[in-house]
Amino acid sequence: MDFFLSRYRNLTVLVIVIVAQLVLIAYQVKTNHDVPLIRVWAVTAVTPVEQVLEVVRRYTWGFVEDYFVLLNVKGQNDRLKRENGDLKLENHYLKSELSTADRARSLAVFQTHSQSKTVAARVIGNGTGANSKVVFVDRGSASGVESGMAVITPDGIVGKVVDAYPTASLVMLVADPTFAAGVISQKNHVHGTLKGQGHAECLVDYVQNEEPVDVGEWFYTSGDDRIFPRGFPVGQVRAVRNGKVFKEIYITPSGMQGGVDEVLVVLDGVHQEIPDGQAPSPDYKILALPSNPTAGAPAQPEPSTPPSFLATDADRLRQQYKQAGTEQNHVFGEGVPGSKPPDFTKIPGIRGSNTNGSPSASATAPNPGATAGTPPSQQVPPKPPVAKPADAATAPAKPKAAPPRVQPPPAPVESDDAGSEEPKPPAATNP
Amino acid sequence: MTEYSEQILTSPPTKEKAERIRLVWLILIPLLAVLSQVYVPRFVPFLSYLELPLLITLHFALSRRGPTAAVFYGMTIGLVQDSLSHQPIGMFGIVKTLVGYFAASVSLRFDVENPVVTFILAYFFYFFHQFFYWVLARALLGEAMLFDVQQTLIFGLLNAIVALALFRVLDKLKVA
Numbered sequence: 001m002d003f004f005l006s007r008y009r010n011l012t013v014l015v016i017v018i019v020a021q022l023v024l025i026a027y028q029v030k031t032n033h034d035v036p037l038i039r040v041w042a043v044t045a046v047t048p049v050e051q052v053l054e055v056v057r058r059y060t061w062g063f064v065e066d067y068f069v070l071l072n073v074k075g076q077n078d079r080l081k082r083e084n085g086d087l088k089l090e091n092h093y094l095k096s097e098l099s100t101a102d103r104a105r106s107l108a109v110f111q112t113h114s115q116s117k118t119v120a121a122r123v124i125g126n127g128t129g130a131n132s133k134v135v136f137v138d139r140g141s142a143s144g145v146e147s148g149m150a151v152i153t154p155d156g157i158v159g160k161v162v163d164a165y166p167t168a169s170l171v172m173l174v175a176d177p178t179f180a181a182g183v184i185s186q187k188n189h190v191h192g193t194l195k196g197q198g199h200a201e202c203l204v205d206y207v208q209n210e211e212p213v214d215v216g217e218w219f220y221t222s223g224d225d226r227i228f229p230r231g232f233p234v235g236q237v238r239a240v241r242n243g244k245v246f247k248e249i250y251i252t253p254s255g256m257q258g259g260v261d262e263v264l265v266v267l268d269g270v271h272q273e274i275p276d277g278q279a280p281s282p283d284y285k286i287l288a289l290p291s292n293p294t295a296g297a298p299a300q301p302e303p304s305t306p307p308s309f310l311a312t313d314a315d316r317l318r319q320q321y322k323q324a325g326t327e328q329n330h331v332f333g334e335g336v337p338g339s340k341p342p343d344f345t346k347i348p349g350i351r352g353s354n355t356n357g358s359p360s361a362s363a364t365a366p367n368p369g370a371t372a373g374t375p376p377s378q379q380v381p382p383k384p385p386v387a388k389p390a391d392a393a394t395a396p397a398k399p400k401a402a403p404p405r406v407q408p409p410p411a412p413v414e415s416d417d418a419g420s421e422e423p424k425p426p427a428a429t430n431p
Numbered sequence: 432m433t434e435y436s437e438q439i440l441t442s443p444p445t446k447e448k449a450e451r452i453r454l455v456w457l458i459l460i461p462l463l464a465v466l467s468q469v470y471v472p473r474f475v476p477f478l479s480y481l482e483l484p485l486l487i488t489l490h491f492a493l494s495r496r497g498p499t500a501a502v503f504y505g506m507t508i509g510l511v512q513d514s515l516s517h518q519p520i521g522m523f524g525i526v527k528t529l530v531g532y533f534a535a536s537v538s539l540r541f542d543v544e545n546p547v548v549t550f551i552l553a554y555f556f557y558f559f560h561q562f563f564y565w566v567l568a569r570a571l572l573g574e575a576m577l578f579d580v581q582q583t584l585i586f587g588l589l590n591a592i593v594a595l596a597l598f599r600v601l602d603k604l605k606v607a
Contacts, residue, residue: 013499017528021506024520029519034520035520038513039514050466
């Protein structure tokens, strides 16, 4: 053994050292424990020297480095300015790309939900005409695009295809002076023809002056032109004025807002319903009723006072006659000719008018101001007018029973508003 | 005071100074080598290919020509390297132990003062070091390390070139 160790001493040492380290590794791997002592020693021996080196480096090489850095500041400044400019351009480009992506997404959503069969296209160039508003899109006859097809966006119509080539198509925009399309207003369904003007606004022509069109009202495609399916938004009315025969209605095309980059070509259009418009809110402010100065006092009901919705004199007169008939158990319209009519002389307003002896006073008797100023019992009733022969012609047929003689109502009863719904007293009845 | 007595009085300090220098050399140089491997690549990343602890071990083994001393020397440097790494302690220790042993054994048979032999030995032992470490990592730790032969050969070439200059500097320091 001694011979072996002396003869192979180096090898023995090597084996012992290797085995010892293998055992050390095996212990660490097996127990997943470290040997912190050796690490602490090594780190403690190395890190102080490292700190010293770092301090030396900072105050020597760092100083020299700062010196050269200062020498290079101007160049670096120029470089940073250039980089800043490049970054601004890149930022602008990325924003543009993001906007394009948003538009493309909205286009895809619209394409999915639209009933019409469409194909998305991108505007790749403008036409060369001086006044013409035409663009090229990157979809042509190879994609199924044909001349005369409608071109839209989710916001509204854009134009129509005027030429279809295999790989591209020429689209006439709604702003083109030769463009025309049938449109219909949302609220009153007024038909017209949309015409391009060569600029941002379009004209809706052939709308009679009598047709009601409001500013802010939306126009939709009517489907009359057989190009645009019915129900696609066209634009909002910006200005309306009466012309010689037709209104001059200027609208801002909604499909052209913010430029046109991506569009949809309608391959197979499906008509849609015109969306129901909401009633426009009035431009004036509706104030609440003024408070009653005697609000503190208890309210006194006035049964003879006509309701507030009786705005005209005829309404008030009719109300008075109706009240008189109710008090005398008479139902208007049911009495046969010859039956006893109600005694209209008991109506205060009419009696007041009769006292005055002036037919015109009967119209002024139920004046709201007078009624409000004096109680109905104190007012002089007007005198009922005598039935005219002409009224007899319109009298009903002669009944079997004795025909009543009905006093004709005062003049205001003959107005258009009177007796439209409720039965009114007959103008004259022949016995 | 005779001449003999003067020699007795002056000799011991010289020997003590030489021992102190040797001790500092034995401790300081490996420490700087490990330190340089940790610190320098922070600022000069491309110098991370330098395996200075290996070159120091190699120089020690070739110059001392004692396998036992080279075994402990390599083991110590390797363990310090392991301590500053995430690996279990002993990986670099085993590899550098073997390098020290074999380098010292080779130095007993060849003229290692020849630059060509030094270059070849440095090149070979770098490749051996990297390859054996890869074997140990796969065998003992089960790590799926990649061994890029082409890159190792190129880095071995660069380390061998650096070893030629480094060994000359270290030899001059030792003589001084």
